[in-house]
Amino acid sequence: MNTKKVWMHTPDAGGVKIPPPVRSRTTERITRYAEAQYGGRYSRLDIRYRGVFCYIDAYVEPPEPSPELLNITGETREEFMDRLRNTPVHLCRLRYFGDEEAWGLAFYTYSNERYELCMYRSGGFLGPVEEAFDIGAMYLSAE
Template sequence: MAKKMWVFDPQAGGQKIPDSIKPLLTRRILNHAAENYAGKYNKIDVRFRGQFCYIDAYTEPYVPADYDPTFFGESREARIERLRNFPTHLCRLRYFGDQDRWSMAFYTYSHDEYEPCVFDNGSWYGTPEEAFDASAIYLME
């Protein structure tokens, strides 16, 4: 019988994000979004829960001019307003005690959950800005 051995998993565990770095992290993400993705979103929302940081975007919805309110049961204006207030989940970061070393899970709408993924640098770890860049595919038209 093979011995059991401990293996580090970048998609498990982590440390609770200290309250002291939450505003700094939020500012970093919002500044990065404003500098690199201006006009692609209406608002970016950064939330924290335990060891996780969630990044969502609110975008301007596309509703065609020939929208049929009788088919959808709401006016075109009501649908636009409802969709403007519906977030697009971008990614979830996991904190390990270093402000520049996070693991990331990309939100997949096909499975309706966060899926572990590597950063564009080929590593399981990266910065919050790199995570935003990787998940900004949902902001592209």
């Protein structure tokens, strides 16, 4: 009886811890691409790493609140604006498998408040960080 284990690569499990040089290059790629393609749609990006994951969040300038909305929230205009300016918009989570051109992608679903496996527009489960940003950027409104 053959008891050899067979490892199957799945895009929503496993991965390789992201080394510091890859983190640095990835942050630069994402930042450069985001500014070129989406500059003005966010005030700042937060790109952070944890183990096999790269999380990309954006911060946006909130619209002016109506008096009715401020009445509901019980906040002053300044409190409301400060709270929303400091609330991240979760764009996506990338999973590293050892290839800087082939990251797994999970899209943040606000309806479920969790990251869900997502395919790239090519129909595959692995792709470059720039394409991942494009998918997550749907949460950044066009100016």
